[in-house]
Each structure stands twice: as C-alpha cells, then as structure tokens.
Amino acid sequence: MSTEASPTGDVTSDGGGGDALVVGEHLTRVFGRGDAAVRAVDDVSFALRRSEITTVVGESGSGKSTLARMLLKLLPVTSGRLVFDGTDVTGRTDTTAYWRQVQAVFQDPFSAFNQFFTVRRLLARSRRLLGAELTEQRIVEALEQVGLQAADVLGRYPHQLSGGQRQRVMIARALLMRPSLLIADEATSMLDASLRATILNVLTDLRDRAGLTILFITHDIGQACYVSDQVLVLSKGRLVESGPAERVIFDPHHDYTRKLLADVPRLHDTG
Ligand SMILES: Nc1ncnc2c1ncn2[C@@H]1O[C@H](COP(=O)(O)OP(=O)(O)OP(=O)(O)O)[C@@H](O)[C@H]1O
Numbered sequence: 365m366s367t368e369a370s371p372t373g374d375v376t377s378d379g380g381g382g383d384a385l386v387v388g389e390h391l392t393r394v395f396g397r398g399d400a401a402v403r404a405v406d407d408v409s410f411a412l413r414r415s416e417i418t419t420v421v422g423e424s425g426s427g428k429s430t431l432a433r434m435l436l437k438l439l440p441v442t443s444g445r446l447v448f449d450g451t452d453v454t455g456r457t458d459t460t461a462y463w464r465q466v467q468a469v470f471q472d473p474f475s476a477f478n479q480f481f482t483v484r485r486l487l488a489r490s491r492r493l494l495g496a497e498l499t500e501q502r503i504v505e506a507l508e509q510v511g512l513q514a515a516d517v518l519g520r521y522p523h524q525l526s527g528g529q530r531q532r533v534m535i536a537r538a539l540l541m542r543p544s545l546l547i548a549d550e551a552t553s554m555l556d557a558s559l560r561a562t563i564l565n566v567l568t569d570l571r572d573r574a575g576l577t578i579l580f581i582t583h584d585i586g587q588a589c590y591v592s593d594q595v596l597v598l599s600k601g602r603l604v605e606s607g608p609a610e611r612v613i614f615d616p617h618h619d620y621t622r623k624l625l626a627d628v629p630r631l632h633d634t635g
Pocket residue numbers: 395396402403404422423424425426427428429430431583
C-alpha cells in the first residue's frame with residue numbers, strides 16, 4: 365500500500381501519502397543543546413490518510429507525546445515540515461483556527477475536569493471558541509456520537525461519572541469543534557480492559573460513521589490490533605517501522621516491533 369514511508373522518509377501529500385489529511389516530513393524535535401541534547405523525535409515522516417486511524421506505538425520515552433504536541437502546535441518543530449489539509453502549517457502561529465480542526469484527548473480525563481463543574485458547564489466553556497455556534501443541539505449530538513445521553517450526564521459532576529464516561533465526555537468536548545483530526549494520546553491507558561474496549565469502539569465508530577481522521581497514541585501495540593488502519597512504530601525518536609496495521613502486526617519487519625509484540629500478553633496479564 366501507499367502508506368509505507370520510504371526509507372528516505374519522503375512522504376508527500378499527493379504522492380506516497382495518498383489522500384492524506386496530515387503529512388509530516390522529516391519532523392524533528394531536539395530538546396537542550398550540545399552534549400545534553402535529546403532528539404525526542406528524529407527525522408520522522410508519515411502521512412495520516414483521511415477517515416483512517418493511525419496508531420503511533422512505542423515504549424515510554426520513544427517520542428510519542430512530543431510528536432503529538434508538534435501536531436497540536438503546542439511545541440514548535442526543530443526541523444522538518446508539517447502539512448495539514450494541503451497547507452504548510454509548520455510555522456503557523458494562529459492556533460485558535462487550527463485547534464478547531466485538530467483536537468486532542470489525553471490520558472487522564474479526571475485532571476482535565478474542574479471538580480466543581482457539571483458536564484454541562486465543562487462543555488459550555490467551548491463557547492469561548494465556538495460562540496453562538498455552540499447550541500444545545502450540538503452538545504446533544506456530540507454526546508450521542510460517543511454513546512452518551514445528554515439527560516444522563518449533563519447535570520453530573522466528574523466524581524459521579526465512571527472513568528469511561530469521563531473519557532467519553534472529553535471526546536465529546538473535542539467533537540464539539542467538529543474537528544477533522546482527533547489525537548488520542550494514551551486516552552485509554554488509565555482505563556480497565558472493558559472500559560478501554562468501549563473507548564476503542566467509540567474511536568472506530570467515529571472513523572466509520574463520521575469519517576474522522578484519528579491519531580491514536582499508545583505504548584501497547586496490542587491495542588493497535590483492534591483499531592488501526594496504519595501503525596507507526598517509534599523507538600528512541602526514530603520511526604523504525606510503518607505500514608498497514610495487519611502487515612505490521614502479523615509480519616513485523618523490525619526487531620523492536622517484534623519485541624513490542626512479544627510483550628503484549630505480559631502487558632495484558634498485568635493490566
Ligand atoms: N520538555 C522537555 N525537555 C527535555 N526533554 C524532553 C521534554 N519533553 C520530552 N523530553 C524527552 O524526549 C524524549 C521523548 O519523550 P516523550 O514524552 O515524547 O516520549 P513518550 O513516548 O511520549 O513517553 P511516555 O509514553 O512516557 O509519555 C524523552 O527522552 C523525554 O525525556
């Protein structure tokens with residue numbers, strides 16, 4: 365398939381990237397200087413095709429969050445190029461408009477909540493970005509998209525929701541923007557296995573029904589099996605393997621990928 369990054373890492377929005385919403389070309393982020401410099405993301409090239417789920421997998425410290433933060437424009441790139449929907453956004457600084465198109469959910473849905481806010485009040489804060497576009501109907505629809513009924517959750521406080529419900533509310537909050545890209549950074553890591561499966565189902569539903577493009581970030585390649593169209597494997601900031609999920613999982617080419625796959629039963633036993 366056309367998704368495989370070439371050995372030189374050249375993936376373009378019209379060539380190797382196919383129908384790409386996002387293209388990263390030689391993305392690099394260095395922290396610190398001289399001997400202390402850390403290449404957190406090192407010459408990583410990829411394409412995220414529309415209405416597909418791409419999973420970025422790698423151990424702790426492999427650069428997953430740094431990559432996500434660059435895509436979210438929370439962190440400038442040191443070098444390389446980021447193309448979004450055909451436009452070079454590498455140096456773009458008007459993040460307000462960008463964040464309507466690119467939304468994220470993170471690992472700990474609890475910390476994102478103000479304990480004293482109901483779900484209604486939490487979601488209403490999106491009015492700062494959406495203004496009058498934020499209607500009751502839009503809130504109801506966003507909650508429905510993640511399998512929640514407005515009447516059940518809008519009046520509740522965070523401690524009155526399960527971890528899975530909290531994470532679904534956070535996904536609904538992201539959906540209020542009607543983004544083209546959703547980044548889920550370890551969004552299932554703090555959930556037990558059954559709740560994790562629910563969130564993974566929400567993500568595949570969003571891809572299949574709403575056509576959302578999703579970047580799913582996890583340290584657990586086992587989860588990639590369930591959801592991904594494409595898998596990118598990061599090790600020490602380098603993209604060591606990428607390709608269609610089935611190929612990467614059932615015919616891994618790189619020793620590091622094989623090691624991650626060998627660890628899957630152990631992770632699931634303890635998780
Ligand atoms: N602000 C920073 N300053 C210095 N080094 C950083 C900074 N952020 C990340 N790093 C380093 O960059 C490397 C990649 O970190 P990153 O958090 O992106 O990895 P990760 O794969 O997301 O890890 P985890 O799964 O533990 O979150 C690590 O060596 C980390 O210590």
